[in-house]
Structures are given as C-alpha cells and as structure tokens.
Amino acid sequence: MKTLYKIKQVLVLLLFGFLTSCEDFLEIETPDNKITSEVVFDNDETAISAMTGIYNQLFNSPFSSGGHTSVTVLAGLSADALEPIRTTNLSYMEFEQHEILPDNNRNLNLWSSAYNIIYLTNSLIEGLSDSENISENLRFKLEGEAKFVRAFTYFYLVNLYGDVPLILSTDYQDNSLASRNSESEIYMQIIGDLQAAVEILSSGYDQGERTQVNQTAAIALLARVNLYLKNWEQAESLSSQVISQSNTYEILENLDKVFLANSMEAIWQLSPKGSGSVLTNTNDGASFLIHPFFSFLANLKIEHAFVFSINENDLRVQNWIGFHLGLEVYYANKYKIQNSTEPITEYSMVLRLAEQYLIRAEARAMQENLQGAIADLDVIRKRAGLDLLSEINPTITKENLLDKILEERRKELFTEWGHRWLDLKRTGKAGEILGAGDPLWQETDVLYPIPAAELMTNPNLTQNNGY
Secondary structure (H helix, E strand, O other), X not given: OHHHOOXXXXXXXXXXXXXXXXXXXXXXXXXXXXXXXXXXXXXXXXXHHXXXXXXXXXXXXXXXOOOOOOHHHHXXXXXXXXXXXXXXXXXXXXXXXXXXXXXXXXXXXXXXXXXXXXXXXXXHHHHHHHOOOOOHHHHXXXXXXXXXHHHHHHHHHHHHHOOEOOOOOOOHHHHOOOOOEOHHHHHHHHXXXXXXXXXXXXXXXXXXXXXXXXXXXXXXHHHHHHHHOOOHHHHXXXXXXXXXXXXXXXXXXXXXXXXXXXXXXXXXXXXXXXXXXXXXXXXXXXXXXOOOOOHHHOOEEEOHHHHHOOOOOOHHHHHHEEEEOOOOEEEEOOOOOOOOOOXXXXXEEEEEHHHHHHHHHHHHHHOOOHHHHHHHHHHHHHHOOOOOHXXXXXXXXXXHHHHHHHHHHHHHXXXXXXXXXXXXXXXXXXXXXXXXXXXXXXXXXXXXXXXXXXXXXXXXXXXXXXX
C-alpha cells in the first residue's frame, strides 16, 4: 500500500510531531532533527507523549476528524439524512448517489488516513514491546489504548469496504503487498484487541478528561461489535455494564449539553487541542453549521424529508437541527460553535451513552424481551420529549418494535460517525430504503470501492464487486 511506504523512523517522527504542535513535552536533541524509536520510548514521559500524538492525529485525520472527508460526512451522505448543498460538488454527489468512482479523492483520503492511524498504533505497540525503559504498568496501559484505537479503526474499514488488508506491523515491504483478509478475520482481530483493552485499562479518566480511551470505551465498542455480529446476549450484557455506571454516565435532559467537553453522556471524545492551531472549535461544528452571513462557504445540508419525518414536538428538531433562511436549508446543529479561538467548550463526540441504550434495546428485542427493549427505547424518547411506548403502545409487536428502534437510531445518531449508513447495511434494509428512490441502486453499493491508487501500487489487492 502506498500509504504504508514509510520507514518506522519517519513514522515515529510524525507521531511525535503531532504532539509538539499541541502540548509542551520533554525536548530531546537528536542528530539531523530525527526522532528515533529508541528516543521516543526512552522513558515514561516520551511514551505518553507518543500516545497523545495518536489522539491528536485522530482529531486531524480525514478519516476521524469530523471534517469533510470523515466517516461522519461521507457515510452520512450515503445514508438518507445528509446532502451536498451544491450538485456541482461531484465528489460528494458520488457518495450521495451511491455512484462512487474508484478514483474519488475523498474515498482515497478516507482509506489512506485510516491505515495511517493503524500504522501509528502498530508503531506504538512495537516501540513499547522493544523498550526496556518504560514502567510495566504504563506499558500495559498504553498498549491497551493503542489496541483500542486500532480496533476502532478496523471496525470502520471492514464495515465500509468489506474484506480489507489486516496490517499488524510496521514492515512496509510486507504491508505494501498485503492482500485482503476476510471480514471474519478482521472482526476476530477487533474483538481480540478490544478484549485486551478491557483487561488492561481502568474505568477512570485521567484528570477527568474524556478524551482518553478507558475500559468503558472498550466495553462500549465491544457491545456495538457484538450487535453487528448478532451476538444479542453479549451485546446486551456489555451495554448493561456501561449503562450501570450511573455515577459516571447519564442521559442529559438538556440536549444542548450533550456535546460539551467532558459531558456526562460522553464515553469518549476528541479534543480540538489536537488541531495544533489557535482554533478551538470541533471539525464537526465547522462542517455542519452554516454561518448566517457567509453561507456561501457551506457544503452540507440535512435532507428535508428527514426533518419532516420527525415529530414536530421532538426536542431534537428544536435543539439539534437549524434552518438557514437565506439558503432555505436545514443543517445539523448538535455542535453550536463553527469557528472560534475562545476557550474550548465542545469536544467531538465519538462514543456516548445514548447509543448503549439503543444497542441494548435492539439486543433485548431480538431475544424476545420486548418490555425491556421498550424501557430502553423510552429512555431516549423521554429525553426527546416524546410519548412513551410503554404508555401509547405497550403491546407493540417485535417486528414493529425493531422498526421503531431503527428509526430512533436514525433520529438520535444522525451526523455521528455514519451510524445510519451502517445500520441500513447491517440490517439488510439499504436496498429497500435507499434503493426505492434510486434507479441506479445496486446491492453492491453497500460497500465503497477500494481506491484505484491503492490497486495500482499493490497488485495483490482486488476491487469490490460493482466497481
């Protein structure tokens, strides 16, 4: 893979460099301005700095930033909530119309930046293993965090592209010729990494900052993975472990407080500190909000049909969806700050408690525990100001309840990490819902194409069907 044609020394320099742009750390003199792995993993402080560099890279990476080439935006366009404002934006239109060309540059950036994150985590894991100067407890902790980030990244790669290369080292010669591994192999690695993280990490947050992966984040992602794999009992058990931590996490009644920094609903967030600039806003806010006067800079809007599908009394319409009079379009308003150099008040949300209630609701319904599923769904509906299912339809059928859960996920998690697109794929409803109004829809559209540039540089890669 061309994205992995980097020697380890250069990688560590990059990893260390992202931290230097954001926080002060121990300055180390090395010949020719190069940071070697031996120096980076020379002591606890520099090892911590290297992991912080990965978190900072997650905020900046096209794959995970919340910006215009992120999973949130591109998978959001593929679903039925987000649209480009201008049809002349061809790279966006390809995602929205499910006609992505293999040479689409945004698709290439999505793929390559995700593998860059994986390469960084592999480098950190190898560096910790090779170093004799890191305290044992810290070594295990950082390894757990790195394995979580690797699993998190592979979760999106396997769901967006299907079979993908499983890269677990920094050997660029082997990596450059890696063939695709099966989805089951990728999921085995994801589960293994997450289980290791659960065993290693603690449930606390350093200095109260929810920008660091902890044990609960690993449990939460494991719950989602088991939901996708239809392991209903495990999904219910894992989500229950998260929900039970009521002293740390809660569903906030005020919807405008959900996406604030260190929100009680947040399980894991990314901080704008990672940007390395004076800007203190999230990339999500920059991507989705429309300036009242500089609307010509806006690129994205919420589909009218999605807005009109939501009950007008739903507080999520009032708090999380805005309307721009000049453009006459709706936009996502979960984040309130588009551009700022003031003190940080919002972090980019990655994992939050509401999803865990929705995971458990679905897992319970699939196990015929309809009353338990209704109770979980009502937690989300109550916060949205809606009538409770337990009161208006307590005898709802399993099939209708599952439809309600899927629709509630759509309304709750829109413009967050491509949930709607992945939900339609995993439930087999993509063709039914998206294909109904799209004469060009093909079932192979549920996977993105492997970027053409990657196929040209790696003869062992093959293209997804339909491209």
